[in-house]
Amino acid sequence: MLAAVLASALAMTTIVAVRYLVTSGLFAWATGKVRPGHYAGLDAQIRREIGWSLASAAIYGVPAGVVVWGWRQQGWTRIYTDLADYPLWWLPVSLLVYLFLHDTWFYWTHRLMHRPKWFRIAHAVHHASRPPTAWAAMSFHPIEALTGALVIPALVFFVPIHVGVLGLVLAIMTVMGVTNHMGWEMFPRALVHSRAGNWLITASHHQRHHDEYRCNYGLYFRFWDRLCNTDKGLAATKAAPNPAASPS
Ligand SMILES: [Zn+2]
Ligand SMILES: [Zn+2]
Numbered sequence: 001m002l003a004a005v006l007a008s009a010l011a012m013t014t015i016v017a018v019r020y021l022v023t024s025g026l027f028a029w030a031t032g033k034v035r036p037g038h039y040a041g042l043d044a045q046i047r048r049e050i051g052w053s054l055a056s057a058a059i060y061g062v063p064a065g066v067v068v069w070g071w072r073q074q075g076w077t078r079i080y081t082d083l084a085d086y087p088l089w090w091l092p093v094s095l096l097v098y099l100f101l102h103d104t105w106f107y108w109t110h111r112l113m114h115r116p117k118w119f120r121i122a123h124a125v126h127h128a129s130r131p132p133t134a135w136a137a138m139s140f141h142p143i144e145a146l147t148g149a150l151v152i153p154a155l156v157f158f159v160p161i162h163v164g165v166l167g168l169v170l171a172i173m174t175v176m177g178v179t180n181h182m183g184w185e186m187f188p189r190a191l192v193h194s195r196a197g198n199w200l201i202t203a204s205h206h207q208r209h210h211d212e213y214r215c216n217y218g219l220y221f222r223f224w225d226r227l228c229n230t231d232k233g234l235a236a237t238k239a240a241p242n243p244a245a246s247p248s
Helices: 002-034 043-074 090-112 116-127 134-138 142-149 151-155 163-179 203-212 223-227
Strands: none
Touching: 002 043, 002 134, 002 163, 043 134, 043 142, 043 151, 090 142, 090 151, 090 163, 090 223, 116 142, 134 163, 142 151, 151 163
């Protein structure tokens, strides 16, 4: 039994690490195309980001592996595979419930980690990326990684979710974690500056957190930031310099 749990933990760690390398690698490559030179001079920082992120992969992978083993072998969790088990409307609602609960947990733990003592202990690693890159998505001190690693594995014990929706939650978590740090906005202005954009967090919003520290703490939604008056809006757009337009 112990061997099976360990194998599951190792498998999930590998999956999380490969998922990180592929996703961050893809968006780092895209950054090189869209904003050439954007990561110039950041090689040493990027190496640190990758190191911390791979350590985080193990911290995320172990609890996930234990829960996957328990789900498959012991019937733990409320993950379901038969669409008929719950009404179809629960599929989109459960997606929003998971994202909202994850966002709530993140907002409040993140705010706590901006208290000076906790910042030094647990969160300074993440903010050592100045400016962050696509590789910073999981660049966390192990204590911060642990706070992030436990939330979804805990939720699956309480809130029913179809395995496909759970995959979607993890995909959104991964892509937004990477793109919010990559230093440019990939979503069209029409969305970012729309009414929906006023409630969603994308790179323009999280960038401002990294610029100014004491604002914009949320993960997916601006709900808590707005409610608690910590929302400072979007970072000033950093347009790529246009040599042809500059006066000489
Ligand atoms: Zn960040
Ligand atoms: Zn922070």
